[in-house]
Amino acid sequence: STKVLSIDAFDTLLWRRVPEPGDVFLVLGDQLARAGNLAPEMVPVTFAELRRAAERAARAKVQAVTGYREVTLADIYDAMPAGVFADGFSQQAEAELACERGLLVADDAIVGLIADARSAGARVILVSDTYFKAEEMRGLLRAAGIDDLAFDRIYVSCEAGRPKYREIGRAHV
Secondary structure, three states, rough: OOOOOEOEEOOOOOEEOOOHHHHHHHHHHHHHHHHHOOOOOOOOOHHHHHHHHHHHHHHHHHHHHHHHOOOOOOHHHHOOOOEEOOOOOOOOHHHHHHHHHHEEEOOOHHHHHHHHHHOOOOEEEEEEEOOOOHHHHHHHHHHHOOHHHHEEEEEEHHOOOOOOOHOOOHOOO
16 A cells, blocks of 8 residues: 655665765775875875865855755865865765765665565655765665666755755755
């Protein structure tokens, strides 16, 4: 009798292979340093701290205008201070997405629930409070082995401009 199954993305369907979600930034900092994409004096721990601070700054800036704290990954990297990255490196957001793709795993029980709902004729939607756009989420899903076509709709707060508890599905996304 269920008509729609709504699934949250992170910490429900998708899990990161790090103790805390913010630990992704330490892994990313290490990857960037090894590839020579951080400024010579930048170390992974400092990068992770600056990445967290840039997200806070981007959210505060948007909140001052909209009343909500929803930002995109591009907004966050726009808030990063100068001098963090090696000269000529401009693929910061893509590097973070690649890092995330390498750390994500799907919850098999939730994947099974989605399959059951689809076979019963229910619509399945993915909802997430995230700075990843819907297209970026599709790539993360595929990297975790989930067919993004399993979802009738993907709602993300950064494109809706409001968090999921504020009727994200009613926003124009």
